[in-house]
Amino acid sequence: MCQLLGMNCNTPTDVMFSFAGFAQRGGRTDHHADGWGVAFFEGGRDGKHQGLRHFVDHLPACESPVAELVRRYPIKSENVIAHIRKATQGEVSLANCHPFVRELWGHYWVFAHNGDLKDFHPRLHASFHPVGTTDSERAFCYILQELAKSHAGLPSISELTITLRELAAKIAPHGTFNFLLSNGKALWAHASTSLHYVLRQHPFAHARLSDEDLAVNFAELAAPTDRVAVVVTQPLTTDEAWVAMPAGQLAVFSQGALHV
Numbered sequence: 472m473c474q475l476l477g478m479n480c481n482t483p484t485d486v487m488f489s490f491a492g493f494a495q496r497g498g499r500t501d502h503h504a505d506g507w508g509v510a511f512f513e514g515g516r517d518g519k520h521q522g523l524r525h526f527v528d529h530l531p532a533c534e535s536p537v538a539e540l541v542r543r544y545p546i547k548s549e550n551v552i553a554h555i556r557k558a559t560q561g562e563v564s565l566a567n568c569h570p571f572v573r574e575l576w577g578h579y580w581v582f583a584h585n586g587d588l589k590d591f592h593p594r595l596h597a598s599f600h601p602v603g604t605t606d607s608e609r610a611f612c613y614i615l616q617e618l619a620k621s622h623a624g625l626p627s628i629s630e631l632t633i634t635l636r637e638l639a640a641k642i643a644p645h646g647t648f649n650f651l652l653s654n655g656k657a658l659w660a661h662a663s664t665s666l667h668y669v670l671r672q673h674p675f676a677h678a679r680l681s682d683e684d685l686a687v688n689f690a691e692l693a694a695p696t697d698r699v700a701v702v703v704t705q706p707l708t709t710d711e712a713w714v715a716m717p718a719g720q721l722a723v724f725s726q727g728a729l730h731v
Contacts, residue, residue: 473569473585474665476553477651477702479658479724483513483547484699488680488687489707491542493553494532495683506568507532507551510581511546512655521655523579524548527568550653554583566603570651571611573599575618576625578654582611585704586647586663606646614638614652626724628657635659636721643719651702657725660702662716669711670729671699678708698727 476493479619490509508527514520524546528535528636532555554569570583571657584607592604599612614635621634635652639661642648649666652659660666671678673696675689693699706713716722723730 473554473556473583474704475585475649475702476551476704477653477660477724478548478551478709479653479700479702479727480549481696481698481726481728482694483549484697485545485547486511486551486553487542487545488678488685489703490553491526491680491683491685493555493703493707494538494542496536497534500578505533505556506530506565507538507553507555507690508568508570508583509541509551509572510572511548512550512579512581513546513548521579523572523581525570525572525581527565527570529565529568543719548573550581550655552583552651552653552656552658553579554585562604562605563613567605567608569607571608573615574609575615575654576700578625578656580615580652580654582614582650582652583607584610585649585665588645588648591642591645607650610642610648610650613642624729625654628723631657631658632640632723632730637662639721640719649704657730658700658702659715659721659723661721662718664718665704666702666716667704667706667713668700668702668716668724668729669706669708669713670696670727671701671711672727676711680707680712681709688692700727700729
């Protein structure tokens with residue numbers, strides 16, 4: 472199975488520390504070596520004209536020069552989604568690398584999936600069609616298609632969460648459906664088998680990566696008002712209070728906090 476990493480913050484923050492450990496799982500400390508990708512939302516804090524940096528590579532994340540760039544380049548963002556792939560459906564290619572990106576209501580949407588959906592071939596129409604051959608991209612296209620049918624324009628985070636819970640419940644019976652989704656305003660996380668989160672806020676503490684010999688004291692880097700939520704398939708650090716999400720839960724993170 473693939474692995475997911477998401478970050479949601481109340482102020483633009485770099486993901487260098489978490490990504491450093493996460494990338495090692497792409498072929499070095501784990502076997503997820505069939506490509507990787509990451510997307511950063513930037514600018515447009517009022518929700519308008521928000522840009523997106525999107526990097527994908529079919530090489531293992533631990534070997535990719537593009538991943539090395541991301542590890543060393545402090546791109547600051549309030550919403551980040553990253554993915555390392557272990558292919559189940561679809562060949563190893565750029566077209567099949569997560570996260571996937573589409574436009575809806577004048578906003579970028581980013582989606583990444585960990586799992587395997589069997590016999591999931593929904594009828595797709597309008598502008599939502601997969602480029603690659605993965606079950607994951609089909610699910611993303613279906614979600615956006617149904618969101619567009621359910622809402623005339625961009626609804627509130629709470630309204631989107633209600634609709635997404637209904638859609639996740641329709642897709643999940645087809646197999647494992649852990650996913651991350653963001654429109655730059657919030658980060659949605661759906662757990663099927665394995666998804667964990669940690670909330671970093673004042674008073675900040677030390678954290679040490681489990682996949683690389685690297686530690687950081689967040690108290691030296693963050694302001695007292697900063698809040699950061701990190702969501703990942705398996706905990707990245709050995710000394711933080713990671714929370715395991717129960718199967719079937721759809722959580723939404725906004726401004727670095729969990730909203731239920």
